[in-house]
Amino acid sequence: MRVSVNFARFSAVALAAFVACVVPMPGASTLQAQDTRLAAEAQFRDWLTQTVWPDAQKQGVSRETFERNVAAIGLDWDLPELQPPGQAAPPDDQRQAEFQSPGRYFAQAQLASLAKSGRDLLQRWASVLDGIERRYGVPREIIVAIWGRESQFGRVTARHQALRVLATQAFMGRRRALYYPELLAALVILEEDHFSGETLLSSWAGAMGQPQLLPSKFLRYAVDADADGRRDVWHSVPDSLASIANYLREHGWKPDLRWGFEASLPQAVSCTLEGPRQGRPMLEWLRLGPTPAAGGTSPEWNGNATAFLVMPAGRLGPAFLVSENFYVLKQYNESDLYALFIGHLADRMRGASAFTGSWQPIDTLRRGQIQALQERLKSQGYDVGKVDGLVGFATRTAIGQWQSKSGRDETCFPDAALVQALR
Structure with missing residues (x-):
């Protein structure tokens, strides 16, 4: 497809500016690296016009929206997991060289701080949460716990421009197939929700706003709860909280069913019974021997409801009996530790104590x-x-x-x- 004159002119200017900004450094390897980057930038401009624009147009993105938001962006070379054209893929353990102890995920100082702030915010936003709870059937403590975990209740502001992040990852990231649809979704947001590209701030991975939603998730689950005509998860607390609740409801959250509780697991009960494939009625679990841990929260669901054993550190850490809602929390972030953190933080906001079981040291x-x-x-x-x-x-x-x-x-x-x- 022919590139418009304005976009082609802007591309040339942008590329010239990039060349002018390169500071010459001695050494053949440095010059080679500069040449590699210049070549990648040129390929990136071609890719935007020849590949991204036709696909964006099919999604309903106008030429004006595309040029206004895409023409000025360049590659972000500081992002992780990049594989520039002609270079080998980075190893999968680039950002996780060592597997750390699951217990480190549950830093008590962090949990105590989040729980205290969360209790204050439950009161401050009580009327808003009343309406959200009635509409979506998700407990306010769970909603606020996710809000706290994802963005420190909106206090942590992302500094990356989502469009630049997504375009870079979709062009030369290790997980291109994941990021390319997200790039198109971000362009659709700009078209339909009338935000500017500068508004769409994200993490280095492209997750946006206070709930940290990827663009495709924003399009499907974001909510305009304050009725101002925008689903503003960057600045609106009601929009952010309602979007989290809507996400969980749409993924199957069951009202009046707690996420789970810490359990005391007798040695006679095998740790190989863990996992979502081995659910059984709560009464059956209790007959096997697990009981609520001392000081823990007892189950608040029907004894015939399905429960599951979760042991993220095996016998080297606490055990939990969880409901199906635990796995709904995992839909927000595919991690046992994340779902446990959210459930536990919600309980701490209600006054629960720390885990009874200890996280034992593990080999690195x-x-x-x-x-x-x-x-x-x-x-x-x-x-x-x-x-x-x-x-x-x-x-x-x-x-x-x-x-x-x-x-x-x-x-x-x-x-x-x-x-x-x-x-």
């Missing part, structure tokens, strides 16, 4: 070591889920099954000895 393992362990277990017929170097529930249960079969104590969590034994 590199992601590559975990992936090799997964491949070895898979070759022996164990279901480890995705071979990705992350210790998810399937990998934890596979480890426990291998330990049991090998006559070892079940911990359902990897350590250095296990890595050595499975080489």
